[in-house]
Amino acid sequence: MADLQPVDLRSDTVTKPTAGMRAAIAAAEVGDDVFGEDPTVNELHRRAASLLGKEAALFVPSGTMANLLAFVSQSRPGDTVILHADSHPFNYESGGLGMVAGVLTKTLPGAHGILEPERVRAAVVRNEDHHYSHTTLVGIENTTNRGGGAFYPLRIVEEIAAIARENGMRLHCDGARLFNAVVASGTSAAGYARHCDTVSFCFSKGLGAPAGSVLVGDRATIDRAHRYRKMLGGGMRQAGVLAAAALYALDHHIERLAEDHLRARRFRQALEGIPQIGFPLPSPTNIVFLEVPDALACVGHCADCGVFMLPVSSTRVRAVFHLDIDDAGVDRAIAAVRDAAIAIR
Ligand SMILES: Cc1ncc(COP(=O)(O)O)c(C=O)c1O
Incomplete structure (x- = not known):
């Protein structure tokens, strides 16, 4: 038993880069990404945006930062954000929503971590009465972590998106494991993303890269997120070594x-x-x-x-x-x- 490799099922974040991924990392062309000069990061931005059918993308160190940037870029302090009670940002992101984004959270129940459109509709407050905080954002998680890896049926995403639109709200998808949802559901990443204003996904989970996530959306939102990334210390210099691993993962680790x-x-x-x-x-x-x-x-x-x-x-x-x-x-x-x-x- 002693000479057997451990079987580590604690998380899909424990993967080590494969030989092919390490070769891609070693061969990466790099530059200073805070100056916007890392060609591999720039290529990753193009690939991620195009894969999800969005205008722009931003490479960030972690899924936690991608979510936080989505929240701060699409809400104002004092606003309310709707999330599932089991969602990762509410449970496991150190209270960044409160401390950094300064938003209130309204958490809703729902089987397997999936939000129910009618509960979302009932939770929205768009009231000119000054007593109330405005609900400006809904966050979904696809797949759900605490919900056992459940994926959203596209119809539910469409319904939640319609409620968000009717109420002038934004919809963010925490797609830390978006490609698990894509592979299991048969819905493409762009098919899901079409209904969301922003989507984040992680390279460091099932996709097997050592670090990094991306946030995609329209250019104005991603520009704001870029400023907040800098503010939070997430600007990385020769990040092309990580972006090369992410590009390799997109090419080899989805199917x-x-x-x-x-x-x-x-x-x-x-x-x-x-x-x-x-x-x-x-x-x-x-x-x-x-x-x-x-x-x-x-x-x-x-x-x-x-x-x-x-x-x-x-x-x-x-x-x-x-x-x-x-x-x-x-x-x-x-x-x-x-x-x-x-x-x-
Ligand atoms: C659903 C979900 N969102 C976000 C994150 C945060 O990712 P990171 O650990 O890269 O900050 C995780 C991490 O496990 C997650 O499961």
């Missing part, structure tokens, strides 16, 4: 996400029927949540077998499938969880 989805399904199916293990959410993409009697005991037992998963509550464990997990890794993960189920019963 293969289907393999991660298949492996997630195989893992789940192999464990269904074990009495100590429940599945609180569907797993349509690369994320599987397990419900167990004792999450720490389960995770600890699996870690002893070289299989790493993330406890997300006292009874819930997350396993995420990605580029660095092959079929043998899935087999080891299944065996480890089966063993743990016997041990913790």
Whole structure:
């Protein structure tokens, strides 16, 4: 066991650059991107904007910064932003919405992290009465992280976009795992983006790059985001080394996400029927949540077998499938969880 590679299912952010990606990084032409002179970053901006059918794109260090820039660029302090109660910006981005964007958040329930259009409509406040904060932005997450990797049906995005438009509001899509949604749903990235004012997506998750996300939208919004990126310290100099990894990921790592989805399904199916293990959410993409009697005991037992998963509550464990997990890794993960189920019963 000791000489086996760990099977790290804690997150799809743990991937290491492949040999091909490392070669692309080594060969990258670079310049000072704060002067707008990095040719590889500029190429990435063109590619990302064109892939999503938008005017402009901005490369940023993280998904958190991409979301924050979307919020600060499309709202004013004191405005209200509608988000799902399970959304990443509300739960896991250190309160940047409050501290940096200065907005109020109205969080809504909805199965699997998906916002329900009628609840969104009911939550909007566009009232000239000075008592009220204006609702200026809706944020959706596609796929949903805490919702088990669920993807938005296009029809729901269209309906939420129509509500946003009727009320003079903006729609932002946190597409940290947008391409998992694209591959699972058959809806193109541009098909989703058409209904959104801004979309962010991450290169550092299923796409397998070491860092970086992008925010796309109309030119005026992305210009504002560019100013805020500078303000927040997100201007990177020879960022072409990272942009080269991102371009490589766009060329080589999108279609293969289907393999991660298949492996997630195989893992789940192999464990269904074990009495100590429940599945609180569907797993349509690369994320599987397990419900167990004792999450720490389960995770600890699996870690002893070289299989790493993330406890997300006292009874819930997350396993995420990605580029660095092959079929043998899935087999080891299944065996480890089966063993743990016997041990913790
Ligand atoms: C849905 C979602 N949005 C945003 C982020 C933030 O990305 P980053 O870790 O690059 O800041 C994550 C990270 O896991 C995420 O899952």
